[in-house]
Amino acid sequence: MGFLFDGLDAEEYDRNYRDADLVKRILHYFRPQAAKMGIAAAMISAAALLEAGIPIFISRSIDTLRNDTSMGRIATTALILTVLASCSWIFNLIRQTFAAQAVGDVVLKIREDACDAVLRRDMSFYDQFPSGKIVSRVTSDSAAFSQVMNLSMELLSRLLLVTVLVGYLATVSLKLTGILLALAPIIMGVALAFRAIARRTITASRRMNAEVSSHIQETVSGIGVAKTFRQEAAIHQEFLGVNQQSLRVNRRTRYVFSSIFPILNVLAGIGTASLVYAGGIGVREGELSAGTWFLFIQGLQSIWFPLTSIASFWSQFQLGLAAGERVFGLIDAEPRVIQSDSQRLPQLRGEIRFVDVDFGYKPEEPVLQHFNLHIRAGETLALVGHTGSGKSSIAKLVARFYEFQRGQILIDGVNIRHLDLSDYRTRLGMVTQSPFLFDGTVRENIRYGRPDASDAEVLAAARHIGGEEWISALPQGLDSPVGERGASLSMGQRQLVALARVLLQDPAIIILDEATASVDPLTETLIQEGLDTVLAGRTAIVIAHRLSTVRHADRIIVLRKGQIIEEGHHQHLLAAGGHYAELYNTYFRHQSLEYIEHARKAA
Known part of the structure; x- marks a missing residue:
């Protein structure tokens, strides 16, 4: 399997966390949501009790209706079943509503922390690690492990249902209850043993998805260069290679997870056949009523489902933990720029x-x-x-x-x-040879360094750096959209916007990194005239x-x-x-x- 994961090694800043540490950290994010989760837990308990009570009520009704088939009895039975089912639906609705709110708030907080971590990283971090993979951690990975809580609550609901139902069944027939639970340890053991390979394959799948995202982002960002050099076919061929590797990794992941269910279903089938056989003999010999036999058969479905779902739960649980591990690895990455104090200079x-x-x-x-x-x-x-x-x-x-x-x-x-x-x-102000402009208007980009600046101050900075002529050349003046990365402006106009942005910031130190290297002589003259004043006293x-x-x-x-x-x-x-x-x-x-x-x- 190793050849499938070539090139999908962990990043240098990744860490290996224990499952217990990851769960503890995830639960820390849920602590502020304790009230909502408490309501959800109460609804889970209430719904589990109702769902366990429905088959018990049906089994008793079957025995009762054998002796009393009046319309009143039938109507009463149907009404009670309707009320029980409706209450169970209402409890589940309340549980899902509060759980969704809590999980949504947690994902929001984790994404905020991940975004803060991205902003705190040093420039050397972005020189070494592709931006597409970093974005993948902030977006898809941060949301993936929210499924863990949803699955956990669903499993908790089923386990409560099993506990109540098995407890009742044990009072009816220890023999059939024993048959019902005989294979439970084997099924759970197989499911739990599955988690080691689940973590590895899921982590590889997440890394592969990040690799594809990174490749697509780089391709789109450099599409102009690719078209200039007529390299569309080469890029397409390279993407096919990445995509094929993604196919192989994700296919192997699906194979791994799908193989566990046939094994569990065979074990569950053996238990089902044993229970049907033993129960049928009990009914024939008068040891059990038809209603009790029905209860065991119905209980069988309620019990096997959560047990066989443990494999699915663990796969999703490992998916969530693997995604959480990647997000926390980004958050916990050690800074390379070390600050030993936080002194503020009153005047620089x-x-x-x-x-x-x-x-x-x-x-x-x-x-x-x-x-x-x-x-x-x-x-x-x-x-x-x-x-x-x-x-x-x-x-x-x-x-x-x-x-x-x-x-x-x-x-x-x-x-x-x-x-x-x-x-x-x-x-500190800095202007590079190829200034980066954010999608928005010229005015918004000039104001970027000083969000509180007035329109008059923005206009004054723009005029100061290049006069009125370059502003009037813009289709909508300072309200002209710059496009993605400033694509709607010429290189000279981008430089003028960047210089006006720095001027408005009014820094004590200015760094001009080849700021006029890519502009025409006329624009250079405009910039130089503005620079003479901008640099004075700085x-x-x-x-x-x-x-x-x-x-x-x-x-x-x-x-x-x-x-x-x-x-x-x-x-x-x-x-x-x-x-x-x-x-x-x-x-x-x-x-x-x-x-x-x-x-x-x-x-």
Whole structure:
């Protein structure tokens, strides 16, 4: 069976919980629902007593009607049966109503906790684990184990029914009661022994479903790239492979669970035949009445059903526990960014110091080693260097997205590990090369960093960052929908929205990660005009691919393999003829006005 589960290993953050610990934790979520569950339990007891009483009443009525066949007796019997059945239905309705409310509230709370856990996870967590699988845990897995409580209440109802019925039958005939219960331990033993393989197959099935969800989400997210490169057939073929594996895993799961029921039915059939035979002899010899024999036959159905349902219950129970294990694994995942305190700075000036910092996304692959850097409050610092030199890593460490392995990062002289991250990040603004916009309007996306901002403040920020022209170019102005991930806007418009969002937030520290690398020259000019004002008086870390951004920086840091090899102003570094001059001639020189004018004349 192992080959079916290849690639379905547990995630690194998954844990193995004991069944007892999982049940205890699930019950903890039900504690606030004690009143509703108490009413549901009372209704279960009442319904069980009524359901046990109905076959007993019928058996006695059969014996009574043999001697009294008057219409009055028949009508009375029918009326009493109707009342008993109606009361049982009402009790079950009340039980299901309160149970559904309690279970719904529990699922809501668990999803809230899972969502909080997702929001607390570090950026490194999302670099390592696919978002589709994480979403699967928050949605489908969180709901799956709610079935455990519904099944538990159903089983409890049946077991109460069995207890009452068997107790009564024992007073009528110990011999037939013994036959009725002889196979019960065997059936329960087979069902309970089934749970080990049930947990494994169910867990594999849940992981496979998450794999399919992750694959579909990635395919839909990258559909534009796929169509550009005409890779629809390759994607379809890859999906067929994932889907076939899902088919095999889920088919094996169904085979495993369906195989247990024929075994249990054979055992139940043996017990049924024995009871019918012994009861028939008892009626023939006058030891039992016809009504009593009927009661045992009727009781047989009521007793075998919950016993044979134990296998189904355990399969569903293991499904619920496996799903719960995956959700709790996400909730309990250890954070990689460790905060030892939660200090709040009354006013953030924006001074940043790296003191002997070592950092690597993987410990065995260092990016920064013994790194030292001082960024003065209010300074605009440009980081330049080849890909992999450490530019983005510095920005991500300042944003506290990742944990560094050694040294200190100080913000206004305070260790960044001692800061309240939520408070700190409200004073930190970041714009990336490909900004993410949420489905909604331009206005809503600009207001995202400050939900309490007025429409006038949103409009002022938008005008400040790019003037009136870009706003009037939008079909409905600031109320224009941006579409999924900003698909309705050009890349330049998305950048303007992202910059306006940061401006409205009014942070003390701004990180621009190649913020103008993907825009046209006209939009770049609009952005640069806004940036000159936005960056004034704020600490700014600029990862630049544009000459205009580099020239406006107070200081330029040149990086190579995680080390500072040059620093200074633009003209000073050019005159030095070092690595910066080489980068300038390779990447920046063609963006200069002199170069453009020379090229125009040459053409």
